[in-house]
Amino acid sequence: MIRNVLPIAVLLGSVVACTTMPPPGADAGATGPCNADNASWAVGQAATPEVVERARAGSNSRDVRVIEPGQAVTMDHRPDRLNIDVNERGAITGLRCG
Secondary structure, eight states, X not given: OHHHHHHHHHHHHHHHHHSEXXXXXXXXXXXXXXXXXXXXXXXXXXXXHHHHHHHHHHTTOSXXXXXXXXXXXXXXXXXXXXXXXXXXXXXXXXXXXX
């Protein structure tokens, strides 16, 4: 039983970490451009949806993406987007705009 639960939990964690935040309508207060320094408090914390949303709002970003190690991402620069880097355990290791 436990052998079936672990892969499912890992898969769900990966899917959650790869989603783009915020939900529709949540960016109404963001005026951009992003300021990642305002969200530096999040480094070391788990990238839960609540922490990711608080970091997005605190950085004044319209959009946010969580980037896992080795994950392919587009290289387009968006000054209103916060990029959150996480380690393999889902802890936030860095934040940057773009």
